[in-house]
Amino acid sequence: GDSVTQMEGPVTLSEEAFLTINCTYTATGYPSLFWYVQYPGEGLQLLLKATKADDKGSNKGFEATYRKETTSFHLEKGSVQVSDSAVYFCALSGWIQGAQKLVFGQGTRLTINP
Amino acid sequence: EAQVTQNPRYLITVTGKKLTVTCSQNMNHEYMSWYRQDPGLGLRQIYYSMNVEVTDKGDVPEGYKVSRKEKRNFPLILESPSPNQTSLYFCASSPPGLAGDTQYFGPGTRLTVL
Numbered sequence: 001g002d003s004v005t006q007m008e009g010p011v012t013l014s015e016e017a018f019l020t021i022n023c024t025y026t027a028t029g030y031p032s033l034f035w036y037v038q039y040p041g042e043g044l045q046l047l048l049k050a051t052k053a054d055d056k057g058s059n060k061g062f063e064a065t066y067r068k069e070t071t072s073f074h075l076e077k078g079s080v081q082v083s084d085s086a087v088y089f090c091a092l093s094g095w096i097q098g099a100q101k102l103v104f105g106q107g108t109r110l111t112i113n114p
Numbered sequence: 115e116a117q118v119t120q121n122p123r124y125l126i127t128v129t130g131k132k133l134t135v136t137c138s139q140n141m142n143h144e145y146m147s148w149y150r151q152d153p154g155l156g157l158r159q160i161y162y163s164m165n166v167e168v169t170d171k172g173d174v175p176e177g178y179k180v181s182r183k184e185k186r187n188f189p190l191i192l193e194s195p196s197p198n199q200t201s202l203y204f205c206a207s208s209p210p211g212l213a214g215d216t217q218y219f220g221p222g223t224r225l226t227v228l
Contacts, residue, residue, distance in 0.1 A: 004156075034216075043118070043204055043219035044157075089156060099162070099170065101147075102217060106156040 002027045002094035006105035009087075013080055014113050021075040021108050023064075023090035031092040033057075033066050033073040034102070038087040047075075047088070082112045116141045118220035120205050126226045127195055135190045135223050137205030145208040146188040147172070147217070148180065150201040157204065163188055195227045 007022040025033065032051045036044040048057030053068035062077045073090060090105040118139045127133055139146065147162040149172075159172030163182040177199055179191040188207075192199060202224050206217040 041221075043221045044206075044217075045219065046216050049216065099164075101159060101162070101172070104156040104158075106154055107151075 002031065002092060002103050004090050004092055004103055004105035006088075006090050006108050008106075009108040010111060011108060012111045012113065015082055016079045017112075019075070019077040019080045019084075019110070021088055021090075021110070023073045023075065023105060025071050025073065025090075025092050027071075027092055027094050029094070030068075031094045033064070034091040034093070035062070035064055035073070035075050036089040036091060036104075038089065038107070040086070044089060080110075080112050082114050085110060085112045116218070118205055118207055118218050120203075120220040120223050122223060123221065124224050126228065128228050129196055130194050133192050133195060133225075135192075135203060135205075135225070137188045137190065137220060138186050139188075139205075139207040139218070140186065141207060141209070141218065142185065143207035143209055143218070144185065145217075146182070147206045147208075148178070148188070148190050149204045149206065150174065151204060151222075152201050160190070160203075192225075195225075197227050199225065200227050201225060 003026045034049045035047040037047045038044045048059040050057040050066035056065045064073050064075045087107045087109045089107045091102050121136045144165045148160040149157040151157050158174045161180040163169045205220040208217045
């Protein structure tokens with residue numbers, strides 16, 4: 001069935017470091033891909049998305065490119081800030097048991113030190 | 115303000131004592147869903163609803179019930195809670211036709227079952 005695999009955390013970086021969080025997926029068909037972010041004590045919110053191969057989603061300095069050939073959607077940011085500390089979830093929209101649903105990865109906790 | 119609200123935000127209860135977690139959205143969304151979040155497992159879907167009076171099981175429905183009598187409300191019912199239902203619960207909603215697309219999440223309910 002459809003699934004998402006993220007790099008295991010936690011990830012700890014210094015401020016202004018380069019960030020990559022790996023995400024790969026397995027899906028039938030052509031899913032949309034998403035990154036959601038969960039700040040401490042809050043619910044998830046959409047960070048960025050891409051709906052077809054080679055699309056690049058971007059928001060708040062974060063980017064991810066839908067790579068069909070490698071079934072990947074890695075999240076990147078050139079210079080992270082302390083305020084980026086959060087849990088990041090990769091997700092896809094897929095058809096499962098006759099219904100369209102979001103399937104999430106296990107989440108990656110990111111901590112940025114000043 | 116467009117939002118998904120959940121109540122209570124925190125709840126400590128004992129095994130077997132029935133409880134309800136409420137969820138309400140003010141965006142006129144047709145699709146609503148409940149997830150539980152556990153460390154290392156990401157978000158797993160409990161139940162979802164495509165519209166009023168239409169509900170269906172997600173990936174982990176055992177021990178839970180839901181109802182959808184009005185479009186805005188989607189309560190989660192635990193008739194006889196057990197310790198393995200200790201978790202962080204999120205309600206989410208999505209616009210019509212976008213059940214697998216951008217979902218809007220509530221702030222979460224942290225449930226502890228003793």
